[in-house]
Amino acid sequence: MDVFVPFDPRDPNSRLSSVLSADQRRAFAAAMLTDVLDAIRATGREPTILSTADLDRSCAVVVDDRPLTEAVNGVLDATTPAAVVMADLPLVTPEAVDRLLDADAAVTLAPGLGGGTNALCARHPGFRVDYHDGSYRKHLASAEECGASVHTLDSFRLAVDVDERADLAEVLLHGEGEAAAWLRDAGFEIEITDGRCTVSTAAGGR
Amino acid sequence: MDVFVPFDPRDPNSRLSSVLSADQRRAFAAAMLTDVLDAIRATGREPTILSTADLDRSCAVVVDDRPLTEAVNGVLDATTPAAVVMADLPLVTPEAVDRLLDADAAVTLAPGLGGGTNALCARHPGFRVDYHDGSYRKHLASAEECGASVHTLDSFRLAVDVDERADLAEVLLHGEGEAAAWLRDAGFEIEITDGRCTVSTAAGGR
Numbered sequence: 506m507d508v509f510v511p512f513d514p515r516d517p518n519s520r521l522s523s524v525l526s527a528d529q530r531r532a533f534a535a536a537m538l539t540d541v542l543d544a545i546r547a548t549g550r551e552p553t554i555l556s557t558a559d560l561d562r563s564c565a566v567v568v569d570d571r572p573l574t575e576a577v578n579g580v581l582d583a584t585t586p587a588a589v590v591m592a593d594l595p596l597v598t599p600e601a602v603d604r605l606l607d608a609d610a611a612v613t614l615a616p617g618l619g620g621g622t623n624a625l626c627a628r629h630p631g632f633r634v635d636y637h638d639g640s641y642r643k644h645l646a647s648a649e650e651c652g653a654s655v656h657t658l659d660s661f662r663l664a665v666d667v668d669e670r671a672d673l674a675e676v677l678l679h680g681e682g683e684a685a686a687w688l689r690d691a692g693f694e695i696e697i698t699d700g701r702c703t704v705s706t707a708a709g710g711r
Numbered sequence: 712m713d714v715f716v717p718f719d720p721r722d723p724n725s726r727l728s729s730v731l732s733a734d735q736r737r738a739f740a741a742a743m744l745t746d747v748l749d750a751i752r753a754t755g756r757e758p759t760i761l762s763t764a765d766l767d768r769s770c771a772v773v774v775d776d777r778p779l780t781e782a783v784n785g786v787l788d789a790t791t792p793a794a795v796v797m798a799d800l801p802l803v804t805p806e807a808v809d810r811l812l813d814a815d816a817a818v819t820l821a822p823g824l825g826g827g828t829n830a831l832c833a834r835h836p837g838f839r840v841d842y843h844d845g846s847y848r849k850h851l852a853s854a855e856e857c858g859a860s861v862h863t864l865d866s867f868r869l870a871v872d873v874d875e876r877a878d879l880a881e882v883l884l885h886g887e888g889e890a891a892a893w894l895r896d897a898g899f900e901i902e903i904t905d906g907r908c909t910v911s912t913a914a915g916g917r
Contacts, residue, residue, distance in 0.1 A: 601865055616867065618824075619877075620884050620901070620908030638903040641884065657885075659807055661822065661870040671825075678826050678847065679863075695826070697844040702826030 506606050506626070507584050508550050511573055512538055512592040513557045520668045524706060525691075533687055537595040537667060538562075540682035545590065547599035548606070552590075555580060574636045586628040594623055595676050595684035596662040605663065610656035612648040615663035616641045624663050629653035674702045712812050712832070713790050714756050717779055718744055718798040719763045726874045730912060731897075739893055743801040743873060744768075746888035751796065753805035754812070758796075761786060780842045792834040800829055801882050801890035802868040811869065816862035818854040821869035822847045830869050835859035880908045 517534035518525070525533060538554070542564055545552040553565040555576055560566050569576040577589055588606055590597070605613055605626050612632050617623035620639040631651030635643045648655045665675045667684070676685050677695050688704075696705040723740035724731070731739060744760070748770055751758040759771040761782055766772050775782040783795055794812055796803070811819055811832050818838050823829035826845040837857030841849045854861045871881045873890075882891050883901050894910075902911040 598865070616885065618871075618881070620880065620903075621906075638906060639901065639908045642901075659804070659866050659868050661867050662865050664867040664870065665824075674826065675824070679822065695845065695848075697826075700827075700844060702845045 506550060506586055506588055507580075508545050508552045508588045508590060508602075508606070509555045509567075509577070509580050510538065510541055510545070510552050510590050510592050511555045511577060512560070513573075514560055515558055518593070518668060521670065521673075524670050524673075524704075529691065533684065533691075534592070536683035536687040538592045540595040540680070540684050541590060541592055541597055543682060544597045544599050544602050548602045550602075550606070554592075555589075574634055577634045577636070581627060581633060585630040586626065588624070588626040589634070590624040590663075591617075591666055593666045593668060594663060595667060595680045595682060596665050598662055601660045601662045604660060605658055608656045608658065611653035612644070613656045613658055614641060614644050614648075615658040615660055617666045618664055621666065623666050624658075627653075671703065673704045677704060678702060712756060712792055712794055714751050714758045714794045714796060714808075714812070715761045715773075715783070715786050716744065716747055716751070716758050716796050716798050717761045717783060718766070719779075720766055721764055724799070724874060727876065727879075730876055730879075730910075735897065739890065739897075740798070742889035742893040744798045746801040746886070746890050747796060747798055747803055749888060750803045750805050750808050754808045756808075756812070760798075761795075780840055783840045783842070787833060787839060791836040792832065794830070794832040795840070796830040796869075797823075797872055799872045799874060800869060801873060801886045801888060802871050804868055807866045807868045810866060811864055814862045814864065817859035818850070819862045819864055820847060820850050820854075821864040821866055823872045824870055827872065829872050830864075833859075877909065879910045883910060884908060 518530045521530055542552050555567050557570045605624050611629035613626040614622055615624040620641050622640045622644050632653055633647055692706055693704050695702050724736045727736055748758050761773050763776045811830050817835035819832040820828055821830040826847050828846040828850050835857055838859055839853055898912055899910045901908050
C-alpha cells in the first residue's frame with residue numbers, strides 16, 4: 506500500500522498566524538509532518554510526501570505544485586490502492602494508521618472535524634477526491650458513484666487536524682511526538698477556560 | 712457490565728441558548744439521550760439513567776441530585792465494573808460502545824474534545840472521577856494513583872459531545888438517530904463557511 510502525505514511548505518497553517526510567526530508556523534508544520542511520517546513508518550510502510558515545492562527530507566518526495574485536489578487525483582490516476590494522510594495530524598498513532606490501511610472497504614474515510622476528510626484509503630480505481638468545502642460528503646458521493654463500498658473510520662486521532670488555536674490544546678493533551686514537544690518548547694501550556702482546555706503562551710508565542 | 716448515563720433534565724445544553732429556546736433544548740437533549748440509550752441497547756446491555764430529577768423513560772432511572780462528580784462516584788462506590796457514557800453524544804454507535812466496554816484495561820477513557828472525558832469503563836474498584844476542568848488528565852492521574860492500567864480509546868464518535876453551535880454540524884454530518892432528525896425537523900442545515908461545515912437555521916431555530 507502506497508501512503509502519500511500532502512504537504513505545502515510555502516505558507517503553512519496560516520490560520521495560526523495570530524499565535525505563531527511565519528517562521529514558527531513553518532517549524533511547527535515540519536514537526537507535525539514528522540509525527541505523521543513517524544506513525545506511518547512505525548506500521549512498516551514507507552510514506553511518500555506529496556509536496557507543492559522542493560523539500561529536504563529523508564523521505565521519498567514527489568513535487569506537484571497543483572492544488573491539493575488535482576495533485577491527489579494525479580496520485581490516484583497512477584496508483585491503486587493508495588492511501589492519503591494529511592500532514593497536520595499530530596495526534597496520529599501507528600494503531601490509527603493500521604486501522605485505516607487494514608480496513609476491507611473499497612474506500613475508507615477518516616473524517617475531520619468540520620466535515621473534511623483527514624485520511625483515506627482507496628482500493629477502488631474509480632474513486633477520486635474533491636477537498637473543497639465539506640469533502641467528507643463529496644467523498645461519500647464519489648464512492649457511491651463508482652459503486653465502491655465505504656467504511657467511515659471512527660478515529661479521534663485522525664479527526665483532529667490542527668489549523669486553529671483551539672486545536673493546539675488537543676496537541677498538548679494527547680500528542681506524544683515532535684509537534685507537542687515543539688509547542689511546549691515555544692512556551693505553550695494548557696489553560697482551563699470555562700471548563701474546557703485551551704492554550705496560553707506564557708513564555709513565548711506571538 | 713452496568714452502564715450508567717448521567718443526565719440533567721433541568722436546564723440542558725445551556726450553551727446552545729443562542730440558537731435554541733429552553734423548550735427546544737430540552738427536546739434536543741432528550742433526543743440525544745435516546746440515541747445514546749439506543750446505541751447501548753444495541754450492544755445487548757441495559758443502560759441505567761443517572762438523573763438529577765425524576766424522569767419518565769422506559770429505562771431504569773436512578774435519581775441523584777448531587778453534582779455530576781459526586782453522583783458518578785456514588786455509582787463507582789457501589790458498582791465495579793461500571794461504565795459511564797455521557798448523554799450528549801449523539802454520534803455514538805454500538806461499535807463505539809463495544810470498543811469501550813470490551814477493552815481489557817483496568818480503566819478505559821474516551822476523551823472529549825477540549826480535555827473532557829465523554830465515556831469511561833472502570834474495572835478497578837479504586838478509580839474515582841473528577842469532572843471539573845480538564846477531567847481527562849485528572850482521570851489519568853486517578854488511574855495512576857490506584858495502580859490501574861489505562862487505555863485511551865481512539866473514537867471520534869465518543870469524542871464529539873454537543874454543547875456548542877459548531878458541534879451541531881457534526882450531528883448533521885454524522886448522526887443517524889433522533890438528534891440528527893430533530894435538528895433537521897427544526898430547520899437546521901449544513902452550511903459551508905470558510906471551507907468548514909457549520910449550521911444555518913433557515914426554517915427554524917431561535
